[in-house]
Ligand code: NAD
């Protein structure tokens with residue numbers, strides 16, 4: 001395979017490239033990334049010298065750059081991780097979310113179509129399904145779309161476009177809708193990255209509202225394995241729900257971090273809730289389990305330990321990020337709302 005990985009310099013994309021090159025050393029990977037605030041080539045320092053890997057800086061909304069990269073590198077498959085991904089930023093301003101997540105996806109689909117009908121895998125999210133009540137069954141592939149934030153609305157539009165290219169042009173697509181990931185290289189604006197680094201800096205952690213919102217947590221390597229499987233063995237035209245079988249409230253996650261870092265409850269600060277905050281997400285991953293034999297491998301205990309250790313041992317990585325634009329965003333999000 002000659003793979004174009006879009007958004008490969010971000011959290012999941014960089015973990016995926018590392019995972020993929022180690023499992024498929026015969027394949028060639030082009031990492032195509034705009035390097036927004038969330039893209040960081042330091043995430044891939046250890047694969048930079050691999051002769052089967054190159055980086056191309058580019059924007060997925062730029063048809064010419066996408067086409068040139070596909071043709072120059074004789075690409076056979078596309079996996080699209082590129083997106084604006086942080087819900088809170090989408091609440092501040094959704095314009096970039098529509099541009100990249102919707103128009104960028106359309107540009108990639110068009111390029112896949114015009115270059116001989118390339119295999120296209122789209123990385124989506126469980127947030128497209130909306131929010132669950134405490135006793136609702138988990139989301140599955142048949143759940144109706146009901147996105148509730150500018151972020152999830154833009155991701156939902158991208159999923160619809162991806163399916164439309166299958167039905168209209170027979171483009172060989174698949175989609176995966178995954179639950180919340182955690183692990184190394186997560187930008188320190190999301191729950192794990194932000195809270196662990198705040199605690200390592202001796203700062204309190206800002207828990208939104210009552211902290212009883214539930215997410216279904218999956219260690220990032222397990223997501224990478226699932227994407228690789230769907231790309232190789234998934235049924236064309238279909239979508240796959242991927243989850244961690246690990247529903248936890250934000251308070252439970254926060255307390256686990258405090259325990260691992262030997263800190264007390266005084267480090268918790270409850271702050272104003274997120275607007276339109278989805279109460280619960282959960283995924284039923286029976287389809288990928290039954291069809292492709294995938295299940296999460298990493299337990300909550302093990303994943304949390306590995307994640308906290310990684311942030312402890314990689315201070316330089318996150319200390320560099322937590323400056324400049326990041327400080328502006330932090331002020332706006334946590335002190336000016
Ligand atoms: P991230 O924000 O860490 O990384 C996004 C990457 O996309 C960055 O490298 C950024 O530079 C790049 N990018 C943004 N706009 C671009 C553009 N116009 N052109 C090219 N590159 C661009 O994101 P993440 O958390 O790694 O998420 C990756 C994908 O997985 C996204 O599609 C997201 O919706 C999806 N997802 C994330 C989670 C999660 O928990 N993080 C869960 C389910 C699905």
Ligand code: DAU
Nearest residue numbers: 085086087125126127179180189190191206207208213250
């Ligand atoms: O479900 C998959 C989605 O998970 C992905 O599609 C998104 O890209 C990803 O960002 C993530 O969205 P969430 O909004 O669930 O993740 P986040 O880490 O921002 O927040 C997780 C929970 O923690 C959520 O209930 C909000 C809460 N939270 C978050 C932050 C940043 C806080 O209480 N305080 C905070 O400061």
